Amino acid sequence: MQTGLDFSVIWNNMAHFMIGRYPSGPIGGLMLTLYLALIGLVLSFVGGLVLGLLCVSHNRFIRYPTLAVVNVIRGIPLLMVIFWMYFLLPALIGRPTPENWTIIMALTVFTSAYMSQIVQAGIEGIPRGQTEAALSTGLRPFQAMVHVILPQALRNMIPSFVNQFVSMIKDTSLAFIVGVSELTHVATQVNNRTMVYPTEIFIFIAAVYFIICFAFTTLSRWLEQRLAWRRAI
Amino acid sequence: MIRFEGVHKWFKKLHVLNDVNLHVKQGEVVVLCGPSGSGKSTLIRTVNRLEPIDRGKLIVDGQNLSDPKTDINKLRAEIGFVFQQFNLYPHLSVLKNITLAPIKIRNITRGEAEEQATVLLERVGLAEKRDAYPAQLSGGQQQRVAIARALAMKPKIMLFDEPTSALDPEMIGEVLQVMQGLAHTGMTLIVVTHEMGFAREVADRVVFIDFGVILEEATPEEFFKNPKHERARLFLKEILSPMH
Ligand SMILES: Nc1ncnc2c1ncn2[C@@H]1O[C@H](COP(=O)(O)OP(=O)(O)OP(=O)(O)O)[C@@H](O)[C@H]1O
Ligand SMILES: [Mg+2]
16 A cells, blocks of 8 residues: 655656657657647637627628537537537548547647637737728728738637636647646546556646646736737837 | 709707708808808708708718618718718728728728728828727717728718817817818818818818708808808807907
């Protein structure tokens, strides 16, 4: 019977936690978690921007369908989206998709819906007079959006984007159900192999997620203050 | 230059413009006045279709604003608009505020646009502020930049919606002077203002509107000396001696 915690299992498997079986196998562990989150962030930034712009379109045949799609996605759990992608994506493109891309697409679709709401609120938060001023100089509505509204709106949205990114890092842990060897999956593997250290392993994993997310949240708060200061001059 | 023919507009049930007929000739300076909520802003904003009209006909620079074939963006480039709240772009420097539209629309190089902007800034007395941001300027300076921004498109018409109402009293003069300078260049101006001194000195015509109806159109001398309509008389009394 074991007493106390023995963290040597962490040190002995540190490389595995951090980079998976790389370089002899594919990259995994924390690096894969960050990779998934980063690609997901870039794609869902683009997705959220496009969806957000469609949501504020003056054409209701564009606006309402987009809003409907966004709200449907927001109304279902991420796990469902992952299952959809797992079964749907191969059927759609006619060949098997790598699991990494299953999870990236799921995260992108899911997070884009939330990002689009941030974008929409950001755009609507810019005073109407800005658009009117831009239009009155002869800029087309799209130019007014790109050169006048979005630069201001995006600046205000940075903290919300960082928060979404933090959520996304945590959400990557669901990738383990489709067998993607990111941090959580690696942890279950190590746990299955060593059998007797589940507490140590999952305390460690939780700490890693916490530290990463806390770092980004702090960064976001710092950015927020800096921007508030910039706006005050 | 600008011709309203039987123009009506409603906000839901509110009849904001009621059978407006008005003809502003090229080079004319028209001051529009009337009580709060009478429809002055709405009227002036119809000229560049920031507010679309519901009935009647509005011809600006030979183009019918209700005609779907009218390229409104192109027409707006010929019409400068100055807002009560300035509406400068806070994320851009003074120079970029002014050069944005000319570069994007007039297809001129950044260098040319900046040269023009510098000339305009000199004209409004703010040459040394070209690299400042709007938040670093006083209200009067912001409004003068806003005028320079509108002028950068070399418009044929300038519209002013209460350009001095949001300013501290000591800054009103500097803005009015710039506007007076414009009037002397022969540009067509419509100015919504309660600055009766400006109306008296600069305007060719004063138009008085109440409840969306044009009640009186007269030269400044006529209007101030002998307003025909009872409501215009009351309005003048309020404006000229608010404490009675
Ligand atoms: N977008 C809008 N939607 C609904 N009602 C409006 C809108 N804009 C203006 N109104 C109403 O229309 C009327 C005329 O407004 P307008 O702004 O043209 O008046 P104004 O003469 O410019 O007044 P002020 O001197 O206060 O600026 C007011 O009763 C106002 O409340
Ligand atoms: Mg008004």
